[in-house]
Amino acid sequence: MDSTESSLEARPTVAPKTHSLNAACSNGDVDALRQLAISKGGLLDDEVRRIAWPLLLGCAASNVDEPQVKDLPAHSDEGQVQLDVDRSFVYYPRGESDEKRESRKQELSKVIVTVLRRHPMLHYFQGYHDIVQVFLLVLGIDAAVNAVSRLSLLRIRDFMLPTMSGTEPHLRLLPAVLYAADPTLASHLSQTQPFFALxxxxxxxxxxxxxxxxxxxxxxxxxxxxxxxxxxxFAVVVISRKEELLEIEADEPEMLHSILSKLPKPLDLDSLIEHTVTLFRKYPPEKLPGRAWPHISSNSVLKTTRHLHDPTKQTLADGERHFEKEAAEIRRQDALERTQKQARILLRRYRRPATWTGTAVLFALLALYARSDASPSVTAWSSALAGIQRTLFDAWRRYLS
Known part of the structure; x- marks a missing residue:
C-alpha cells in the first residue's frame, strides 16, 4: 500500500476482524467476505479490497489473449467519456500534483475505453466515470479493467442499455419499498416521482x-x-429524513424532489447499512406491495443477481446474453407504446364506433409483432401477421376517407 493510498484511508486497528478478513481472502471464502463487508467498518482498507472486490465480483485471472485496446474499433461514446474524465478526481485523492492527477485521468480513460471497446454493446452514461475512478484507485489499472467489465455486464447492465429505460424498474421499486416500510411517508411522497433517486x-x-x-x-x-x-x-435514506419531509406539503413535489435528490450530510453509513439489511430481510422483493417485483424483466440485474451465492457462476457471455434480451424487450415495449399512442390519437380524432376501436387495438398488437426482431422460427407467422396488418390498415384508411 503506497503513501497516497495510506493518506486516502486511515487503517483502523481491529485485530480480530483483520484476522478474519485475511483468512477469508486467503481461502477465497466469498460468503465470509460478504458478511465482513456488510458488518461495521466494511473491509477496513484498500489492501484488503484489492483482493476482496475481485472475489466478490467473481473475477477470474486476466485473459492474456484479450485484444489490445488500440486494435479494437473506437466506441461511439468515447467523446463523452473524455469530457467526463476531464472532470474527474475533483474530491479525491487530495494533495496530489497536477502531473499526478493528469496521469490518473489518462489511466481512467484507458480503463473505460478498454471496457467499452471490448464490449461494444454497452452504452456509456454520465456518472459511469465516478464509479470507475473508485475501482481504479483501489485496484490499479490492470485489475480494474477486469473488475469493471464484470460490474458493467453483471451488476449495472440495466444502466448501460441503448436507452435509459432500464433504470425505470429500479426507480419504480422505490415507492413499493417505502410503502412496505412506512405507508405514511410513502403516501406523503406519492405525488413526487421517484426520479430523484436516479x-x-x-x-x-x-x-x-x-x-x-x-x-x-x-x-x-x-x-x-x-x-x-x-x-x-435509498429508501432507508429517505426514511431517515421523515421528519424533515413531512414538514413540506405533499402537493409541493418540486420542493420534495429538490430535497430528496441530494443525500444528507453527514452520512452515518454503518447505521444506514444496518437498517438497509434489516429492511431487506423484513420485506424482500417478492413481498413488496403492488406486484412491483413480478413486473420486472427476468433479464434485469435486479433478478439475475437475486440469490446469487457464487458470483463465478455468471460469465461475461451471460451478461451479454441478458443485455441483448432486455434490449429487445425494451424495443418491443417502446414499439407497442408508440403504436398505442398513435391509435389513441386516431380514436380521439375520429371517435368512430366500438367495432373500430377493437380493430385499432388488434392493429396495435399486430404492429408489435411486425416491428419486433423475429427469429427464424416465427418468420412465417410474422409475415402472415404483417399481411393482416396491411389489410386492416387499408380498411381503416378507406373508412376514415
Whole structure:
C-alpha cells in the first residue's frame, strides 16, 4: 500500500476482524467476505479490497489473449467519456500534483475505453466515470479493467442499455419499498416521482459521496449485496429524513424532489447499512406491495443477481446474453407504446364506433409483432401477421376517407 493510498484511508486497528478478513481472502471464502463487508467498518482498507472486490465480483485471472485496446474499433461514446474524465478526481485523492492527477485521468480513460471497446454493446452514461475512478484507485489499472467489465455486464447492465429505460424498474421499486416500510411517508411522497433517486442509484452513490473513505466503504457493502439492495438503501435514506419531509406539503413535489435528490450530510453509513439489511430481510422483493417485483424483466440485474451465492457462476457471455434480451424487450415495449399512442390519437380524432376501436387495438398488437426482431422460427407467422396488418390498415384508411 503506497503513501497516497495510506493518506486516502486511515487503517483502523481491529485485530480480530483483520484476522478474519485475511483468512477469508486467503481461502477465497466469498460468503465470509460478504458478511465482513456488510458488518461495521466494511473491509477496513484498500489492501484488503484489492483482493476482496475481485472475489466478490467473481473475477477470474486476466485473459492474456484479450485484444489490445488500440486494435479494437473506437466506441461511439468515447467523446463523452473524455469530457467526463476531464472532470474527474475533483474530491479525491487530495494533495496530489497536477502531473499526478493528469496521469490518473489518462489511466481512467484507458480503463473505460478498454471496457467499452471490448464490449461494444454497452452504452456509456454520465456518472459511469465516478464509479470507475473508485475501482481504479483501489485496484490499479490492470485489475480494474477486469473488475469493471464484470460490474458493467453483471451488476449495472440495466444502466448501460441503448436507452435509459432500464433504470425505470429500479426507480419504480422505490415507492413499493417505502410503502412496505412506512405507508405514511410513502403516501406523503406519492405525488413526487421517484426520479430523484436516479443520480445516486445510477452511479452506486459515487456521484453523490465526496469522501473517498465513505464511498469505498459503501462499495464494500454494495458489491457484497444483490443489485436491488441499492434501492433499499435509498429508501432507508429517505426514511431517515421523515421528519424533515413531512414538514413540506405533499402537493409541493418540486420542493420534495429538490430535497430528496441530494443525500444528507453527514452520512452515518454503518447505521444506514444496518437498517438497509434489516429492511431487506423484513420485506424482500417478492413481498413488496403492488406486484412491483413480478413486473420486472427476468433479464434485469435486479433478478439475475437475486440469490446469487457464487458470483463465478455468471460469465461475461451471460451478461451479454441478458443485455441483448432486455434490449429487445425494451424495443418491443417502446414499439407497442408508440403504436398505442398513435391509435389513441386516431380514436380521439375520429371517435368512430366500438367495432373500430377493437380493430385499432388488434392493429396495435399486430404492429408489435411486425416491428419486433423475429427469429427464424416465427418468420412465417410474422409475415402472415404483417399481411393482416396491411389489410386492416387499408380498411381503416378507406373508412376514415
Amino acid at each position: 443520480p445516486a442509484t445510477l452511479t452506486l452513490y459515487a456521484h453523490e459521496i465526496e469522501e473517498y473513505g465513505q464511498i469505498a466503504r459503501l462499495f464494500d457493502f454494495l458489491l457484497a449485496s444483490e443489485a436491488v439492495v441499492s434501492i433499499y438503501l
